Amino acid sequence: MSLVYDSLARWSVAWSPTQVPALGLHAGSPTMRTSQKDFNDAVSQVKLLKEDPGNEVKLKLYALYKQATEGPCNVPKPGMLDFINKTKWDAWNALGSLSKEAARQKYVDLVSSLSTSSKSPSPETPAADRKPPEGNSLVVTSEDGITTIRLNRPTKKNALTTQMYHDIIAALQAASKDESTITVLTGSGDYYCSGNDLTNFTHLSAGGLEEMARSGEVLLRDFVDCLIDFPKPLVAVVNGPAVGISVTILGLFDVVYATDRATFHTPFSHLGQSPEGCSSYTFPKIMGSSKAAEMLLFGKKLTAQEACARGLVTEVFPDGTFQKEVWARLKAYSKLPPNALRISKQIIRKQEKEKLHAVNAEESSVLRERWLSDECMNAIASFLSRKAKL
Numbered sequence: 001m002s003l004v005y006d007s008l009a010r011w012s013v014a015w016s017p018t019q020v021p022a023l024g025l026h027a028g029s030p031t032m033r034t035s036q037k038d039f040n041d042a043v044s045q046v047k048l049l050k051e052d053p054g055n056e057v058k059l060k061l062y063a064l065y066k067q068a069t070e071g072p073c074n075v076p077k078p079g080m081l082d083f084i085n086k087t088k089w090d091a092w093n094a095l096g097s098l099s100k101e102a103a104r105q106k107y108v109d110l111v112s113s114l115s116t117s118s119k120s121p122s123p124e125t126p127a128a129d130r131k132p133p134e135g136n137s138l139v140v141t142s143e144d145g146i147t148t149i150r151l152n153r154p155t156k157k158n159a160l161t162t163q164m165y166h167d168i169i170a171a172l173q174a175a176s177k178d179e180s181t182i183t184v185l186t187g188s189g190d191y192y193c194s195g196n197d198l199t200n201f202t203h204l205s206a207g208g209l210e211e212m213a214r215s216g217e218v219l220l221r222d223f224v225d226c227l228i229d230f231p232k233p234l235v236a237v238v239n240g241p242a243v244g245i246s247v248t249i250l251g252l253f254d255v256v257y258a259t260d261r262a263t264f265h266t267p268f269s270h271l272g273q274s275p276e277g278c279s280s281y282t283f284p285k286i287m288g289s290s291k292a293a294e295m296l297l298f299g300k301k302l303t304a305q306e307a308c309a310r311g312l313v314t315e316v317f318p319d320g321t322f323q324k325e326v327w328a329r330l331k332a333y334s335k336l337p338p339n340a341l342r343i344s345k346q347i348i349r350k351q352e353k354e355k356l357h358a359v360n361a362e363e364s365s366v367l368r369e370r371w372l373s374d375e376c377m378n379a380i381a382s383f384l385s386r387k388a389k390l
């Protein structure tokens, strides 16, 4: 669970009615009394919500609560790197001179809308309409000669947490030694992967930002090294849009199958970051330097067909038949002699393995610097405060 999530969740816990300070209302007016009672009831109701309302709503609740109880924002703005408190401050400050009464009313209305929408689905609700539970973020299965590593955070568009990078490394190491012939990376839900989880940047240890950047560099290098060295055919089954590192590493896969709903997007400049996953080397090689620059410098988003025309994707399938066609194909390929596949892959990869490792080390080191830059910090703060989407 991310720091932002934890922190926002804690705010709602902190809103226990017993801990809420006096509201400073004039108890004489019946309208005010009703309004204060409604407000207090709403504060209690927040704790009883069955579903997490998400960070955006929690931020609104936080801001309205502060405005209703303390009036317009009256505390100094936290520093740029204090992501969480700055995000909270921004939300409160954005309410300007809204009166305490109006804030209280908006708070009550918001909680009331949440209570209605978070009622349990009726038994008639089709299973397909319900979001899958957020359980294990990575699911690894092995069947029919295929080991499948599935990114499984559909409500976060399969964004990669620090733990997931570690888990993928472990899964790839296990797959390289298991009985399977082919290894597949895919995603659950409507996205393939939205890239690095941007809340990873908020998990600061005692070593602060420098330590976060240093450990990020090591993790990135280990993760990509593992893909460079993977000894069996590695296939990406791109089941939806792909962003950031999930796109760049495709240059290290042997085969990439995509649904026609997929898009491919590397918004590094928008994020004040720089290319990774060996893409500074593989992309120009795959699609030519000017097409690669359009993606890696300017963040041009490609459709699946465009990515296929540029050689990043092997084949595009209609979304309706994507899973059926791709898995049938992979099952057939998994019957091929595993040693022949291994040896052939080894010969192909051998030619440039050393180069790839050198590129990976350099990209990781450059990114470490980028993560400490104002450009990057501002972009992440902007995403976390929901001002920017890519």
Ligand SMILES: CCCC/C=C/CC(=O)SCCNC(=O)CCNC(=O)[C@H](O)C(C)(C)COP(=O)(O)OP(=O)(O)OC[C@H]1O[C@@H](n2cnc3c(N)ncnc32)[C@H](O)[C@@H]1OP(=O)(O)O
Residues within 6 Å of the ligand: 054, 055, 056, 155, 156, 157, 159, 160, 165, 194, 195, 196, 197, 198, 199, 216, 217, 219, 220, 243, 244, 245, 246, 267, 268, 271, 273, 276, 383, 388, 389, 390
């Ligand atoms: C150690 C190795 C480091 C390697 C470095 C790699 C660099 C990269 O990968 S750069 C790319 C980073 N990714 C992004 O910048 C994508 C950011 N996300 C978005 O722009 C949008 O979320 C989206 C376009 C992917 C999807 O937009 P959509 O409107 O359909 O859905 P949302 O409501 O935005 O998303 C649902 C939910 O998921 C959370 N989320 C999505 N992507 C990320 C992410 N990359 N990091 C953290 N959280 C993400 C989003 O905040 C929503 O959460 P809430 O429901 O709690 O609000």
